[in-house]
Amino acid sequence: MFKLALRSLIDKKLRFALTTLVVVIGVMFVVGSFTLTDSLRSTFAGLAQDIAKGADLTVRVDQEFGGDFERATVPEAVAEQVAGVEGVDLARPELAALNVFIVDGDGEPIRPPGPPALGFSFNPGSFFITEGQQPSAPGEFATDTVTAANNDLRVGETYQINGPLDAEPFELVGLFNFGSPDSHTGLGQTMAAFELEEAQRFFGMEDGYQAVGVLASAGAEVSEVQARLEAVLGDEYRVITQEVEAAEQEEDFNQVVDIFNTVLLVFAFIAVFVSAFIINNTFQIIVGQRVREIGLWRAVGATPRQVSRSVITESAIVGALSTVIGIGLGLALALVLRAVLEVIGFPLPPGPLTLQFRTVVLAAVVGLGVTMVSSIAPAMRARRISPVAALSQDFQLGATGLRRRLITGGAVFAAGVVSLAAGMTAGMDTAPTFVLLGVGAVLAFVGMNIVSPVFARPAASALGRPLKAAFGVPGRLGRDNAARNPRRTASTAGALLIGLALMGLAAVVGESIKKTFDNILDNAVEADYFIQSSATGFGPPPGFPARVADEIEALDEIESVMRIQWAFSGLSVEGEPRDIVAADMSLADDHFDGQVSSGDMAAGDPRTALALHSDSAESLGVGVGDTVEATFPDNQTETLTVVAIFEDAAIYGNWLIDGALWDRHFNRNDLAFASARTADLPDAATEAEQASLLERSRAAVNGVIDRYPTVKVENQAEFRQTQQSQLTAIIRVIQVLIGLSFVIALIGIINTLSLSVFERIHEIGLLRSVGMTRKQLRRSIYWEALIVAVFGGLLGVAVGTVFGVATALALPESFVQAVAVPWLDLVVFVVISAVAGLLAAILPAVRAGRMNILDAIAHE
């Protein structure tokens, strides 16, 4: 039987190659993502050690929750206390700030596309000067060698630096390597370092330091010094060894790697899932085509077991080969991804690729496992083929009854929907949610696949009707062939369906977010100008100097400016970290209508006032006038009073505090966003007066902004425009990535069409013998492909739309309030899918055209 399986593979080289290729793609993704992320992890481990090497011990405030830049600082007095402890040779205060942008010689701010722009106090333990000297006076700075080289920064020149508070000129006095004297270990972030006191002033962090690095005196035992420091400083502080510091750094890095890994694995999962469809499909067709042959084996004495085993063996060979090739290509993919990362601004230190045993095992599970599991059902069908099949002229495998299909498929689909619904309604950030969503999606797709053959025949007939009328025999045959084997049509379409459904889902959710945003702009926005970082790219925009807001506020034409800052996990209530927004609450209602349903944002003491979105108020069971105990990332707890409850979370999120309260607990001074209102004119003002005021105020605001190259201002129309185009760009990127599954589906269509052509060789010979031209033959195959692809496209878009609408409804209101369907996009997707189908048909069609007529006729 092994021989038979092997023979069958060798005879059908193209089919073999295509099937293998499909599995290879899945394996490649799995191997590529694991290898890359394993390599990243080991690189980062080295980097973390480099970073930690600067000090024997590090002293920090023990933070209960929140980000590194939100941690409470170590007061100067404590730093002095540290220096006095026995065995401490040097206690070096350390300072770091986000969003410190150097402006290059051409006046362009240097913006790393993904990594942060950081400011530091110069730390001789980790920063090694390679040129010039370390900054030692006000007005001086040093930067890393890579940033200097990439942006042509020269020692001795003066550059503007936009800090958290203001933009100021600094002279570049030195270049340094970070981490090691010989080479810069960076991940693409830009680094500007200042003398300590200058850093404190420029960052606006005069009350303390983020950490104090400790060097033990020669001869002192580090662990003893650590114990002594712990005794002196008490519970409030942590004293961390180099190893722990490195481990914590590494953990931080790995969180990023994990996200990256997850994203890659999602694509791998989609790829594998689509492959499974295609493999299953291929083996079903192969068995279907070999019915007579298998009947003959049975007639000459092969047992059903031997028959099914030969099918499984064939799949095992495909799986094993794909695994091997997939591992090789996966390593290549990892290299490519690394190069891509470098190009988009995340340079990684060179290092060997790490192929772990675990990755190889996974590759085998995916390659062999998916292939073999996908061939079980076809193998079982092959078993049931009776010896008489060899004798009958036109034997058809008993297809599963439509009724049974509807019932089983419907049940599986329903289970999927239930699981999806459960996943959507459970909180958004828990692991079980993703499992529920994943399992739900898989079940839903499998259910669809079981049911869809029921629709395939009528759908193919309906889609093909105009073809028949307009394109004569080729159109007619294309339609008939698409309708001939509904299972095959449905399952080929199924491969396309997945990709399109995901694209459709992304499009609908994206459009709904856009619509939500539009509604907000239409209804909620009262301010005239919006000030934010001019950086473009993904993720939240970086902060900008707070001074910009002060200067705009001082303009005559401007009545008020509202400053907005925010933080993930910015405060903790009832033991749970909450994301917060800080704004001037006295202005909040004038700039953005948050739809206050009770209370008044401007009421109460801004230092203890809290405004809540109705969802959060409800889940906490509080109303206006109630108090809430809130802990901040600096470990301090305050009793806040709820002053207002609002309904629109788009701008203010769920938890809104005043800037005054923010300033007391956060070291971050840069602004995330600001809005400005022009002075109100008297009601009697004419339109011309109104327009002239807007013109003057815009000119004045521009005058301020022009001095800060990292900042931009937009009016309502511009603001709307850029927000929309950014959102569109993100959705497009996601769709393109999902579109990868298209490539696999494309191979699936080539495969299926090749097989369906093969199945009809005799018939094709016959058609050619009675005068069908090659062109007509090719056309009939194109039409068939077109029908299958459009069927898959329509089904996919329909499923994507339904799921997208469901998702949009299920997403929290703070994110999506309106549901919108981008009809044009959906039509475009179906067109793309049709074009993909036509492309896939080229190879099979050309091959069919070249076939020798007599050989074809001789084929049974």
Add this chain to the structure above:
Amino acid sequence: MTPSPTQALATAARAVAASKIYGSGDTEVRALDAIDVAFEQGRFTAIMGPSGSGKSTLMHCMAGLDNVTSGQVIIGETDLTTLSEKDLTLLRRDNVGFVFQAYNLVPTLTAIENITLPMDLAGSKGDEAWVDEVVGATGLADRTKHRPNELSGGQQQRVAVARALAGKPQIIFADEPTGNVDSNTAAEILGFMRSAVDQMGQTIVMVTHDPVAASYADRVVFLVDGKIVDELEDPTPQGIRDHMTQLGA
């Protein structure tokens, strides 16, 4: 033995010194060996000969399904050896009918659609009255909407012959059209072909191994090793058997 074409009748198709060689060197097979043969218009010719004598090869080459290695094949006035692949296809569609031993029909098309297939491929309506007449002659007028798998083997072959007739081709070639059916069914098919020649003036060339089938023809041509070795006018089954024994001897 020289072929003696009836001068009074025009020639529908002929082969001139046509050779077909398969393979080369040691494995060379001379399936047709400089064969000269002509088929007159409005006559029914049977081709007989031992297995492997080149009958099918002759049919394929005459019908433009395959190319001869040397010599000429002429249908009407057209020399097939000068035609491009596309023109050959169009010639098959418009001027030649072909009936295979079995599986002559496209399974997804109904009987009537199979019959009008060449015309549909040409994008023309054809002669509808003629098609009706042909369908009537098959005796399948009430089954035209049926698909091939709903027809018996004999019915399928009659549909195949009807398709060959429907486009009024210059000539129809049939390679063992009754090879797969019982003698009653064979009689049905042969009767239909005979009447197509007599009543519709069609030209038919048919390969057969069966002397009874061959006796439906006006003339029998005997083929051995790719050459015409003998022929017989107005054959009877017994006369054919006698000739075959002679040839075999």
